[in-house]
Structures are given as structure tokens and as C-alpha cells.
């Protein structure tokens with residue numbers, strides 16, 4: 447049987463981790479460092495993904511305030527902070543709750559451009575359906591963006607590497623809460639075989655410089671550049 451030429455091409459999948467309001471906007475409960483720059487890069491990557499018809503696997507963290515699933519005090523289920531950043535949400539998508547099941551249609555990525563899986567823990571591989579999708583999906587490269595680098599992104603990347611996947615971390619499109627912990631996490635990922643690549647070298651630069659989603663002065667361009675650059679705690 448002759449294989450169609452399409453299957454011979456490199457197939458890239460975008461892994462989108464925790465791109466939610468609490469982590470990415472200034473008024474969020476745990477806004478990452480340098481959120482404006484990282485959001486702008488994520489927005490550019492998402493525009494490229496739409497143009498290139500790259501499929502996306504997204505994980506969103508939904509923690510409970512109390513009960514059996516203790517987690518950090520952000521991205522709490524049912525709050526606005528848990529909502530996904532608008533431009534990380536594709537039109538043809540399917541969302542799965544954290545229900546412990548493993549089912550999904552065989553033609554998942556023919557029917558949809560994006561799968562959004564809710565997680566109750568930092569490690570996506572603890573959620574059976576996410577584990578199965580990430581283990582079974584066929585792709586030559588897994589491009590990873592999102593946050594936080596030191597927890598959710600790290601668990602995702604190390605889990606993919608353990609499954610012998612080719613992982614590329616988009617180093618300017620991942621965000622962290624703690625600089626030192628993030629540096630250690632990135633070194634750990636590299637040591638296990640992940641490649642760190644600047645998103646601009648992959649998607650090029652574009653006119654999309656505005657963040658669009660965050661209403662803080664910096665994202666809205668109301669802060670002088672000098673002032674913005676001197677404060678790296680955003």
C-alpha cells in the first residue's frame with residue numbers, strides 16, 4: 447500500500463500548559479514573572495499554530511479550595527482566574543473534565559484542532575485520559591509553552607521525555623513564579639533531552655506585539671519603556 451505523502455511530513459503538536467488568567471494577567475492570583483513579554487510570545491505562537499493547522503493539546507489546572515485535592519491557591523475551579531487565555535482557545539476544540547476516564551474518539555485530531563484536558567494535579571500523567579492522549583498521539587515534535595516552568599511545565603516535559611518523545615521547550619513562551627526554581631527545572635529538562643528553542647526562531651516575528659488580554663498599564667502600553675524594563679517583577 448502506498449502511503450500518502452502527508453504522513454511523511456514532520457508532524458508537530460503544540461502542548462499548551464496552564465495558560466490561564468491567574469497565571470498570566472497582572473490581576474491574577476499568581477502572575478508569572480515578565481508576563482507581558484511571555485504573553486506576547488504565546489499570542490504569536492498561537493497565531494502561527496492557526497495558520498499552520500498545528501494540533502494543540504492543552505492542559506488547564508483546576509484546583510479545589512479544600513477537599514481531597516489540595517493544590518496552590520490559584521486557578522480555583524469556578525473562578526475567573528481559572529479561565530483560559532482567549533487566544534489559546536481554538537474554535538474546533540473539545541474539553542474533557544478531570545473524570546479519571548481514558549476515553550476519547552479514535553479520530554480525535556481529525557474532528558478537532560485542540561483537546562483541552564482539565565487537571566487536578568500538577569502532573570498531567572496522573573490524569574488517565576491526558577496520559578493516554580499524550581502517550582498515543584503521533585507526532586515527531588512536541589512544542590511546549592505555558593506555566594509554571596517549575597511545576598506543571600516540568601512535569602509535562604519530563605513525562606513526555608520518559609515516553610521517548612522529542613520535546614522542544616519554547617523558552618521565551620514559558621513563564622515562572624520563582625526564577626531560581628525555574629532555572630533548575632529548565633536544566634533538568636535539558637539534561638533529560640529537551641531542546642530549548644526561542645519561539646521567534648520557530649515562528650518568526652510578527653506585527654502581534656500587544657498582549658490584548660491583560661489590563662495592566664504595562665500590557666496596555668501606558669508605562670514608559672524605561673520604567674517597564676527596570677521592574678522585572680511583573
Ligand SMILES: [Zn+2]
Nearest residue numbers: 472660662665
Ligand atoms: Zn499585564
